[in-house]
Amino acid sequence: MPELPEVETVRRSLEQQLPEAILRRVQLRSRGLRWPFQKDLEHRLAGAAITCFARRGKYLLLHGDRAETLIVHLGMTGTFTVYDGAVKRPAAHDHVLFVLADGRTLVYNDPRRFGSMELVRTDALPSHPVIGRLGPEPVAEDFDAAVLAESLRGRRCSIKAALLNQHLVAGVGNIYACEALHRARISPRVPAGSLATRTGRPTPRCRRLAPAIKSILERAIAAGGSTLRDFAAPDGAAGAYPSSFRVYGRDGLRCRRNGCDGVIRVFTQQGRSTFVCPRCQRS
């Protein structure tokens, strides 16, 4: 479910709803998510205050006092929900209950358990094996064609696969990779390295793609993300961005680009569905 815009939507909602969250206690209700929970997680979080809700790529970073940070990944089906008062009867797949000092409860639910939670020392984040190796942040001020070109240089995989590689660009998933490539009029099949640089300058396609990625992600954030089935913000709001999809999930429908009468097609790359307009994404 959650790509960068959905994670950012969750981050903003948590920041707004829990500006001064103090964790009275934390209750784990299963053995773990993608991996078993750290043995001392409940103990280390009890009594901690969350001082800042941050994000890196698709990862939420809950910075606490005590110089520790909870790294959270929502996997495919992870959601946070803020409940008023105590949760007496947790629902199916409610794996973590954060009981807050003000009496409310923040609940992490994840049916497929592809998500993850790890508590680390905050000063160790830059050298974390996953966080430390993430590619550039595509919605950052300084993300541009030159930065993207550097990520793509020498890559022999397709541009679609490159966009899904979190080491090259952090936060883009299957939906927004398809949408960004369509916006930039680039075929998902072209070799990533061929977009990088020519005579020392980012190629025209690269100069279209970098702003296209940023634009798509920013528009999706503004819409509260994309709810396909089960995504919702912690306040329960669904994401409205699917009404803006130009290719994703539109197999057999008309291309939505002005003046293009192509028909959207779907095919498989690296085991993932790629949606493309063969007419306006030719090279």
Added chain:
DNA sequence: CCGCGGGCCTGAGAGC
């Protein structure tokens, strides 16, 4: 190191 395919889980929806 790189690229690819399988695997991890559960639930929804389609087809019979």
Added chain:
DNA sequence: TGCTCTCAGGCCCGCG
């Protein structure tokens, strides 16, 4: 109604 099959926004791991 109920069964089986396929597929889904994610990432990790092992293989060549």
